[in-house]
Amino acid sequence: MNDALLRSLVPSVLAVLVRRGADFAAAEDAVQDALVEAVRVWPGEQPRDPRGWLVTVAWRRFLDAARADTARRREDRTEEEPAPGPVPEVxxxxxxxxxxxxxxxxxxxxxxxxxxxxxxxxxxxxxxxxxxxxxxxxxxxxxxxxxxxxxxxxxxxxxxxxxxxxxxxxxxxxxGDVDLAAEAIRLTRQLAAAIDHPEVAGLLALMLLHHARRAARTAADGSLVALAEQDRGRWDTEVIAEGVDILQAALARDRLGEFQAQAAIAALHADAPTTEETDWVQIVEWYDELLRLTDSPVVRLNRAVAVGEADGPRAGLAALTALDAALPRRTAAAAYLHERAGNPTTAARLYAEAARTAPNLPERDHLTRQAARLNTRLRG
CATH class of the missing domain: 1.10.10 (Arc Repressor Mutant, subunit A)
Known part of the structure; x- marks a missing residue:
């Protein structure tokens, strides 16, 4: 039983039913019924035309449900039911x-x-x-x-x-049992195959470049590992290479979009052998491009951190002053830059403050550990 094949066929089967006039909700229910039937039947013998089989079964389920719904739908509609066999490829x-x-x-x-x-x-x-x-x-x-x-x-x-x-x-x-990051990459690959658009390619490249670092993002105990502390030997170089190739092809079309710009920043991080060798000046330039495309407070926050790396922590803190104090993760960024600037007391206080408003448990634990680390150093 090929689960990947079944899932890959779902969009086209659903689309056939909708194109034939089925209501979307009813069509989706019918396709789910057909999938259940496939799980039951296919292990014995998979049909020669899996897509055609699913379309036929799903359409029959839709018609059965429609007939049962109202007396008006009980009329003979056999002529609308397609014979088993190949379905036109649309x-x-x-x-x-x-x-x-x-x-x-x-x-x-x-x-x-x-x-x-x-x-x-x-x-x-x-x-x-x-x-x-x-x-x-x-x-x-x-x-x-x-x-x-x-x-x-x-x-x-x-x-x-x-x-x-x-x-x-x-x-x-x-x-759970669904890897949503991998699922998003699968769906974006599918979209990239259906539409020739540089921003689709940009998003796919961005996902791949981030996903390539996944194994190094958490420690054995499940705690977060900051980018600067990650073991770069655990990054997936093949996935990075694929992401970079896709990004370069998209950028060559000279239709820059925000996902391409984000992917370019991710590519610069992936290209650096060590944190110290990261091209922060070019990363700031890409954040400037990103701000021209989307004047987002989150982008401004990330740019401020990059400025702190490129021009020194005090320059980064100066860039932070223009941002709303209530912006998520602003306090954590300020804590990091204050630590870099040699202000451990202020940094420890800000890390603890940021931990109290962290959006998730792993991030809260990470920030709490940063505060504890500095407080221990200060007491020593």
Whole structure:
């Protein structure tokens, strides 16, 4: 039984049903039923045309459900049921991405619907990945499906919205039996195959360059390891090389976007043999490009840290003064720069303060350890 094959076929099978006129929510339910049937039947003998088999079974499930829904749907519709066999190759995967990233959906709903409809994950798998009850995730997905059910399937979509949804999936990392970072890379590869767009390539490169450092990001006890302290021998050089190649091809098209700029920064980090050899001056220049594309407070924060590395910690602290004190991770950045500037007492206080507002447990523990390390040094 090839689970990867099944999941890869989900978008095209769902798209066939929608193109034939099925309501999105009903079509998605029918495809899930077909997948369950495939899991039951295929281990014995996989069909010669897996996609055609899934389309046939899913369409029959849809018709059965439609007939059972109202008396009006009980009329004979045999002529609408396709005979088993090859299905015309029309790749509607891209439209599905746009549908699942519809602007009327919340980011959380768009992510869940993308994982379900395009990624082929079950509700249970998605719920486990997001550490929420299955019933809660089922309600979220059901509401999302109802929202997009009346949306026309042939309208052009917003690529940037699709990319942001995929980036959200990637940033969730992994938990349970679903590796969301790897899943986001798989989906972005799929999108890159469906659309020739430099920002799609930029996002894929960014994901690969970050993912290549994954093994070195945590210690044996699960604690976070800062970039400067990571064992670079554990970075995946093949994945880095692939990411750099994809990025260079995208940049050569001279249509710079924010994901390409972010990937360029990640590539400079990946290219440095040691922290001390990092080209911080060029990283600051790329942050300047990124600010021209998107004047984001988070980008300004990251740029301030880079300035602190390129021009000295006091220059970095000066860049921080223009940022809102309530900006997430600003206090942690200030703590780091104060430590670099030789102000351990201030740094220890700021690390402890940042720990109290950390967005997650691993980050809170990391900042708490930094504060404890400096306090121990000060007492000694």
């Amino acid at each position: 790749d509607d995967t891209l439209q599905l991405y746009f549908l699942c990233a519809h602007p009327s959906l919340t980011p959380a709903s768009a992510v869940a619907l993308t994982l379900r409809a395009v990624g082929g994950l079950t509700t249970r798998q998605i719920a486990q990945a997001y550490l929420v009850p299955e019933a809660t995730m089922a309600q979220r997905i059901s509401r999302a499906k109802r929202t997009v059910s009346g949306v026309r399937f042939d309208r052009p979509g917003d690529v940037s919205t699709v990319l942001r949804v995929l980036y959200l999936v990637f940033n969730e990392g992994y938990s």
